[in-house]
Amino acid sequence: MILFDAVTKTYPKATRPALSEVSLEVERGEFVFIVGSSGSGKSTLLRLAIREERATSGAVLVAGRELRTLPDRRVPMLRREIGTVFQDFRLLPNKTVFQNVAFALQVIGKSRALIRQTVPETLRVVGLEGKEKRLPHQLSGGEQQRVAIARAIVNKPAILLADEPTGNLDPATSRAIVELLDRINRSGTTVVMATHDHEIVNDFRRRVIELDAGKLVRDEADGDYGKTTSAIPVVRIAEDDPDPADSVEDGPDAKRATGATGATGATGGQR
Amino acid sequence: MRAGFVLGELGTGLRRNLSMAVSVILVTMISMYLLGLGLLAQRQVDTMKDYWYDRVQVSIFLCVDGSQYAACAGKATTPTQREQIKAQLEQMKPPVKEIFYESQAEAFKRFKEQFKNSPLAEQATERAFADSFRVSLTDAGKYDVIVSSFQGAPGVGRVQDQKQLLDRFFAFMNAVSWGAIALSALMVLCAILLMATTIRQTAFSRRRETGIMRLVGASNATIQLPFVLETLVSALIGASLAMGLLWATVSYGVGGYLSKALMDTAFIGMTDVFAVAPWVVGGVAIVAVLTSWFTLRRYLRV
Numbered sequence: 001m002i003l004f005d006a007v008t009k010t011y012p013k014a015t016r017p018a019l020s021e022v023s024l025e026v027e028r029g030e031f032v033f034i035v036g037s038s039g040s041g042k043s044t045l046l047r048l049a050i051r052e053e054r055a056t057s058g059a060v061l062v063a064g065r066e067l068r069t070l071p072d073r074r075v076p077m078l079r080r081e082i083g084t085v086f087q088d089f090r091l092l093p094n095k096t097v098f099q100n101v102a103f104a105l106q107v108i109g110k111s112r113a114l115i116r117q118t119v120p121e122t123l124r125v126v127g128l129e130g131k132e133k134r135l136p137h138q139l140s141g142g143e144q145q146r147v148a149i150a151r152a153i154v155n156k157p158a159i160l161l162a163d164e165p166t167g168n169l170d171p172a173t174s175r176a177i178v179e180l181l182d183r184i185n186r187s188g189t190t191v192v193m194a195t196h197d198h199e200i201v202n203d204f205r206r207r208v209i210e211l212d213a214g215k216l217v218r219d220e221a222d223g224d225y226g227k228t229t230s231a232i233p234v235v236r237i238a239e240d241d242p243d244p245a246d247s248v249e250d251g252p253d254a255k256r257a258t259g260a261t262g263a264t265g266a267t268g269g270q271r
Numbered sequence: 272m273r274a275g276f277v278l279g280e281l282g283t284g285l286r287r288n289l290s291m292a293v294s295v296i297l298v299t300m301i302s303m304y305l306l307g308l309g310l311l312a313q314r315q316v317d318t319m320k321d322y323w324y325d326r327v328q329v330s331i332f333l334c335v336d337g338s339q340y341a342a343c344a345g346k347a348t349t350p351t352q353r354e355q356i357k358a359q360l361e362q363m364k365p366p367v368k369e370i371f372y373e374s375q376a377e378a379f380k381r382f383k384e385q386f387k388n389s390p391l392a393e394q395a396t397e398r399a400f401a402d403s404f405r406v407s408l409t410d411a412g413k414y415d416v417i418v419s420s421f422q423g424a425p426g427v428g429r430v431q432d433q434k435q436l437l438d439r440f441f442a443f444m445n446a447v448s449w450g451a452i453a454l455s456a457l458m459v460l461c462a463i464l465l466m467a468t469t470i471r472q473t474a475f476s477r478r479r480e481t482g483i484m485r486l487v488g489a490s491n492a493t494i495q496l497p498f499v500l501e502t503l504v505s506a507l508i509g510a511s512l513a514m515g516l517l518w519a520t521v522s523y524g525v526g527g528y529l530s531k532a533l534m535d536t537a538f539i540g541m542t543d544v545f546a547v548a549p550w551v552v553g554g555v556a557i558v559a560v561l562t563s564w565f566t567l568r569r570y571l572r573v
Contacts, residue, residue, distance in 0.1 A: 050486070072491075073490075073491070075488075076485075076488040076489060076490045076491070077488065078488070079485070079486060079487065079488035080487070080488035081488075082488075084486050090479060090482065090483060090486075092479065092480060092483065103483065103487075104483070104487040106273065106276045107484045107487060107489035107493050107494075108487065108488055108489055108490075108493075109273065109493070111273070112273065112275075151483075151487070155487065155488075
């Protein structure tokens with residue numbers, strides 16, 4: 001489903017490559033955790049998989065496409081087969097839950113009949129029945145992330161990529177979110193989740209790929225979070241807030257991530 | 272993408288960006304009004320040319336006693352010379368269409384009539400006028416044939432072409448209309464810059480929305496379409512308003528006032544506005560689409 005062959009990615013003006021000679025393969029239907037400290041290249045790996053970035057060298061194959069040679073006009077078709085979830089949810093604040101999820105189908109030209117049928121189904125899957133008419137700011141952080149997941153899977157993609165989906169959530173909510181991702185995985189979707197959350201990785205016992213300074217240092221089935229290089233602040237990073245150092249990888253969205261954290265904190269407090 | 276969804280998003284976009292849309296509408300309106308005025312002024316010149324060139328005559332002034340024309344050498348034209356000139360003119364049909372003879376007394380009378388409200392009429396004396404042949408031509412451009420045949424001929428004082436006088440007036444009108452067009456070009460530049468700025472602003476304020484569209488695999492056309500449509504709709508509204516203003520100007524200004532005040536001249540009418548309108552509106556549409564396309568290529572990552 002996803003194949004990286006000796007992939008190196010060097011950002012312009014960067015001193016060292018964000019990813020260096022990474023090779024890995026994710027089979028259809030797998031659930032993979034990608035772990036590593038901030039700046040280790042997790043987000044870059046995900047961004048390469050949706051062709052947000054092009055690899056400097058090496059081959060990236062996703063859903064049967066070679067991404068380095070994929071022409072720009074074909075990129076939308078690739079992304080229709082991949083759902084993406086982020087730490088900061090990225091919901092449209094002036095659209096309701098239903099509209100946020102429907103938006104993903106509307107902009108790829110799906111019929112109204114299909115939308116009316118699929119969106120409520122998907123909202124049921126993620127456990128948001130009865131909240132269709134809420135606006136994002138009326139939801140808790142966990143619920144907002146469920147909306148984002150619903151939006152990512154409403155078009156029934158083969159692959160679901162999650163970039164620290166629990167980074168803004170408390171441990172209990174985080175667990176519920178990963179359980180949801182696990183359920184989606186069991187229905188056949190390949191799930192790749194980048195995370196800092198060592199408890200979740202240790203509890204779920206799935207395949208773990210560890211990156212360190214852009215290099216793949218560990219790839220084991222049934223793995224744990226491991227020690228990782230930034231051993232001391234791991235717990236704090238996982239449970240508190242997104243690591244600001246990640247902004248290098250997150251690019252233009254970094255500021256928004258910080259903003260969303262504040263908003264989520266406030267909403268979380270009400271509930 | 273579904274038409275209903277596109278229209279809905281277009282409506283929301285314009286409402287959220289109302290002040291920007293209004294500024295684009297107004298700037299487009301003013302620039303297109305100026306452009307329209309310039310184009311209509313040119314058509315006015317053409318209309319007047321058609322009207323007047325049919326009526327211009329070449330005057331062949333003859334000599335009178337004590338004539339001021341150097342060619343006369345102070346001697347009046349003899350009846351033989353006059354007959355000769357007439358015969359020669361008769362032979363030149365075409366381009367000569369009609370020949371009128373106007374005596375000194377008739378010319379004086381006509382002058383007095385034309386300038387009856389002016390002090391000139393009281394100061395003028397009959398001696399300042401001359402007998403003349405007035406020649407109308409089938410083609411106003413052929414006047415130099417007459418000039419070359421009669422200038423300096425015996426008994427001819429001077430050959431004068433009214434077209435030359437008119438041309439000076441038309442040249443002035445033309446300059447004014449080009450001035451309006453140049454001004455409107457400047458305004459069009461303003462409109463283009465404003466559209467580009469508007470799109471940049473909008474692209475920035477909607478970066479989350481467009482980001483999601485990209486992530487879920489919306490095509491580039493789908494992502495860009497709302498921006499192009501919003502610009503296009505604003506610009507077209509502006510152009511339509513400009514055409515409305517032009518219509519009002521021609522209908523009330525020219526049709527309702529000028530043509531009544533100056534009865535003996537032809538003026539442009541509504542047909543001229545309708546002839547100009549499609550070019551202006553079409554031009555605006557092309558400019559709006561091209562501007563948004565270039566701006567989006569630069570400022571909206573897809």
